[in-house]
Amino acid sequence: MPEVSFVVLDPSGLHGRPAARFVQVASRFESAVMLRTGERSANAKSMLALLSLAVKPRSEITITADGGDADEALAALAAELGETVVPTEGGIPVVPAEGGSPTPP
């Protein structure tokens, strides 16, 4: 199951408008989309579940998608998060390739 990880830079974490946008984008896809932070995970298509996760700034989040359009879903969500996050690999922030976006191919 494909997944991508990020560190959240937004000083307000993942709340309010950004959380709502996340739900709206995730809901466009058939795949089940989950967002994990630490030991807890939530259905990324549910505003209540996302807000209940209370994602804080500087915390690492991992988004997983399971379904036929999983890769597209992850790419769209990474694009939506944009510069409010930094991609990580094994907990270490990754500097995007030159000229490239932090979204996976």
Place this chain on the structure above:
Amino acid sequence: MVGLVLVSHSARIAEGLRDMVGQVAGGDTPVTIAGGTEDGRLGTSAPLISSAIRAAREAGADDVLILLDLGSAILSLEVALEELDPAERSRVRISDAPLVEGAVLAAVQASIGASLDEVAEAAAGAATMTKVQAA
């Protein structure tokens, strides 16, 4: 599309919440308000609630979820609903959710094209929402 009608005893609460909901969920979900009485006092008004329901429909809402701040609004609300014909009445649901949290969750759910059942369920989830995380 599902629209929301926000009913508050205070016009300013209703206006402020409408702004907040619009900012969080985006502007596509019809959100109308009935705040205070017709003469600008604190309270609720059946005619204002009726016009808010009509305004939600005119803004593109096929179904309407109504959220209220305090239980005493239910009296005006019931009067307003009696004015609707049965077909319209069947497309209107009253939520028991806390107003602010319920409105935000419902608006996000409505914005993804969810059904009235799904939007009502999302709002109902607000009752168990944790705001202060255990340290």
